[in-house]
Amino acid sequence: MTTVPADVRRSSLYWAVNDSRVLIGRCLRHIARSPEQLVLMLFLPVMLLVMFRYLFGGAIDTGDVTYVNYVISGIVVVAVMVNTTATSVAVCHDMLEGIVERFRSMPMRGTAVLVGHVAAAMTRHAVSIAVMVGVGLLIGFRPRAGFLDWLVALGLLAVFALAVSWLAAILGLLAKTVEGASGLAMPLVFIPYVGSALVPPSTMPDWLRVFAENQPVSLVADSVRALFMGTPLGNTGWLALAWWGGIIVLAVPLAGRIFRRKATQR
Amino acid sequence: MDPGHAIDVRGLRRSFGEVDVLKGIDLRVERGSLVSLLGPNGAGKTTTVRILSTLLEPGSGVARVNGFDVATQAARVRASIGLTGQQTAVDDLLSGYENLVLMGRLFRLGAGSARRRARELLELFDLAAAGRRQVKTYSGGMRRRLDLAISLVTAPPVLFLDEPTTGLDPRSRGDVWTTVRGLLADGVTVLLTTQYLEEADQLADRVVVIDGGAVVADGTPAELKRQVGAERLELTFSDAGALATAHRVLTADRPRGDGDLTLSVPVEHAKDIKRVLDQLAGSGVEPGELFVAKPTLDDVFLTLTGQTATGGAR
Incomplete structure (x- = not known):
C-alpha cells in the first residue's frame, strides 16, 4: 500500500474551505435522501400557507392588504423555523454517532461539520421559500416589489435564516438525545406565532402587543411584508438586520466553543 | 525514545473527576506487530485508545505514536493513524463509495486519488458489489468492514482497533480477522482492544491484560494461557x-x-x-x-486478579 501524505504546503484557510466544502456536499446529499427533511422543506410550509389562506384568512381583518398578501411573509418566517429543526436533529445525531469522533481523530477541522449542516439548512430555506412564493402567486399573492425590494427582502431573509440555523446547530450540540434535540428546537417554531407574522397584533392586550410588535421575528416578517407590498419600511429593516446580524456574530463562535467542549467530553 | 516502537506509552494516567481510570499504563508496540489490550468493560481499554488517537488529553505520563507526542504533536499523530472506534462511524445516508470518498477528501487526498482509493478499498474489503448502495441497507458485518476500510483510506502506519468485532456474528468476526492479518502482512502496526481471549489469541503477537486501569499481565498468548491453565x-x-x-x-x-x-x-x-x-x-x-x-477471559481474570471479569464474560 502507498501512503499518500496530506499536502502540507497549503494554508490552513485552504484546508478549512476544503473540509467545509466536502461536508457541505455530504449534508446536501442528506436532504434528498431523508424524507423528513423533504417534508419539512416542501410539504409543511405549503400546507401552512394554504391552510392560513383559506381557513383563517376570511376571519382575520388585515385592513387594506388581503390576508394572503399579509400572511405570506409570516409563513416564510415560520417555514425557516420549521426547516431548521432538522438541523438540530442532524447535528445532535452526528455528535452522538461515532462520526464526529472519527473526524476528530483525522487531520481535519472538526467544526467544518457544523458549517456543512448550516449550509445545507440554507439550501433548504432557499428551496422552501422559492416554493412558497410560487404557490403564493397561485393563490392570490400579488407582490408590488421592485427588483431592489426583492433583493433586500431576500437578503434580510438570508441573514435571518443563517442566524436561526446557527441557533439550531447550538441546540443540536446541547441536546443529549436526538429526540431531545427535536424538542429543544420546537420553541423556535412557535416564536413567530407570538408576533405580527401571522395576524396583526392590534387586537392583542397591550402588554402582549408591545412584545409581539417588537420581537425580532416580527421585525423580519414586517420588513419582508413591507418590501413585498411596497409599503413604507421605516426603521424595522435596520432593526431586524441589527438583531439577526448580532445573533450571528454571537452564535457562530459560541457554536464552535460548545462543539469543541462537547467533542472532548465524550 | 526508542524508534523501534510505533507506540510507546510510559506511566500514562488519566482520571475523570474523582475516578482514576488509568493508573499508570506502560505499553510498547513494536513496528509491524499487533498488540492486543485485553480486559473487561471499564478496564481502561477505550480510554487508552482515545488518548493515543488524540481524542482525549492524557492526565500525566508520556505517550508517543509513530514517534510523535500525543499531547504536543497531535496533528502529526492524526496524520499517522487510523481509528476504528467501538461505535461504527459511517454515514448511513451515503453509499459505501461516497463514505470512502468523503473520508479521503477529509484526509486531504485530491478528488481523483480519493475516488481511486475508494474503489481499491471496496474491492479489498469485499464491498464492491454493495459500493453504490446506501449504508443503511448494509448488514452489521458489512458496516464494520466499511468502518475498517475508512480507517485505512490513507494507509496509515499505525492503526487502532477498539473492539472491532463486538456484536458481530462468528463469520463476520472471522472476516475481520482475515483482513487484520492482511494488514499485518503489509507492515501496519496495530493496537487492538478486545474482551475476547480467542481474538487476542488469533491475532496478537503480544497481549497486555489490563484491569482497573493497570496492566496485570503482559506476554505472548501462549505465555498468558500457560498462566491461566x-x-x-x-x-x-x-x-x-x-x-x-x-x-x-x-x-x-x-x-x-x-x-x-x-x-x-x-x-x-x-x-x-x-x-x-x-x-x-x-x-x-x-x-x-x-x-x-x-480458557476464557473469565479464567484469565480469575487467575490474574482473583476475581471474575465483570461484563466481559462470554
Whole structure:
C-alpha cells in the first residue's frame, strides 16, 4: 500500500474551505435522501400557507392588504423555523454517532461539520421559500416589489435564516438525545406565532402587543411584508438586520466553543 | 525514545473527576506487530485508545505514536493513524463509495486519488458489489468492514482497533480477522482492544491484560494461557452418587455448588482425556455429558486478579 501524505504546503484557510466544502456536499446529499427533511422543506410550509389562506384568512381583518398578501411573509418566517429543526436533529445525531469522533481523530477541522449542516439548512430555506412564493402567486399573492425590494427582502431573509440555523446547530450540540434535540428546537417554531407574522397584533392586550410588535421575528416578517407590498419600511429593516446580524456574530463562535467542549467530553 | 516502537506509552494516567481510570499504563508496540489490550468493560481499554488517537488529553505520563507526542504533536499523530472506534462511524445516508470518498477528501487526498482509493478499498474489503448502495441497507458485518476500510483510506502506519468485532456474528468476526492479518502482512502496526481471549489469541503477537486501569499481565498468548491453565474437561453426571464417586477417583475441582452435577478436570493433551475416561470406567460410573472447555477471559481474570471479569464474560 502507498501512503499518500496530506499536502502540507497549503494554508490552513485552504484546508478549512476544503473540509467545509466536502461536508457541505455530504449534508446536501442528506436532504434528498431523508424524507423528513423533504417534508419539512416542501410539504409543511405549503400546507401552512394554504391552510392560513383559506381557513383563517376570511376571519382575520388585515385592513387594506388581503390576508394572503399579509400572511405570506409570516409563513416564510415560520417555514425557516420549521426547516431548521432538522438541523438540530442532524447535528445532535452526528455528535452522538461515532462520526464526529472519527473526524476528530483525522487531520481535519472538526467544526467544518457544523458549517456543512448550516449550509445545507440554507439550501433548504432557499428551496422552501422559492416554493412558497410560487404557490403564493397561485393563490392570490400579488407582490408590488421592485427588483431592489426583492433583493433586500431576500437578503434580510438570508441573514435571518443563517442566524436561526446557527441557533439550531447550538441546540443540536446541547441536546443529549436526538429526540431531545427535536424538542429543544420546537420553541423556535412557535416564536413567530407570538408576533405580527401571522395576524396583526392590534387586537392583542397591550402588554402582549408591545412584545409581539417588537420581537425580532416580527421585525423580519414586517420588513419582508413591507418590501413585498411596497409599503413604507421605516426603521424595522435596520432593526431586524441589527438583531439577526448580532445573533450571528454571537452564535457562530459560541457554536464552535460548545462543539469543541462537547467533542472532548465524550 | 526508542524508534523501534510505533507506540510507546510510559506511566500514562488519566482520571475523570474523582475516578482514576488509568493508573499508570506502560505499553510498547513494536513496528509491524499487533498488540492486543485485553480486559473487561471499564478496564481502561477505550480510554487508552482515545488518548493515543488524540481524542482525549492524557492526565500525566508520556505517550508517543509513530514517534510523535500525543499531547504536543497531535496533528502529526492524526496524520499517522487510523481509528476504528467501538461505535461504527459511517454515514448511513451515503453509499459505501461516497463514505470512502468523503473520508479521503477529509484526509486531504485530491478528488481523483480519493475516488481511486475508494474503489481499491471496496474491492479489498469485499464491498464492491454493495459500493453504490446506501449504508443503511448494509448488514452489521458489512458496516464494520466499511468502518475498517475508512480507517485505512490513507494507509496509515499505525492503526487502532477498539473492539472491532463486538456484536458481530462468528463469520463476520472471522472476516475481520482475515483482513487484520492482511494488514499485518503489509507492515501496519496495530493496537487492538478486545474482551475476547480467542481474538487476542488469533491475532496478537503480544497481549497486555489490563484491569482497573493497570496492566496485570503482559506476554505472548501462549505465555498468558500457560498462566491461566490448560483446557478443561467438563463432565456432567446423572445423579449425586455418580458425581461423588467420580470426584473421589479423579483429581477434579469440587462441584461448583449444590445441585451442580458437573466436574471440571484440567487436561493438557489428548491422552489426559483418555486417562480420565479410563479412571471413570474403572470405578463404574459413566458421565452423561462431556465437553472440552477452552480458557476464557473469565479464567484469565480469575487467575490474574482473583476475581471474575465483570461484563466481559462470554
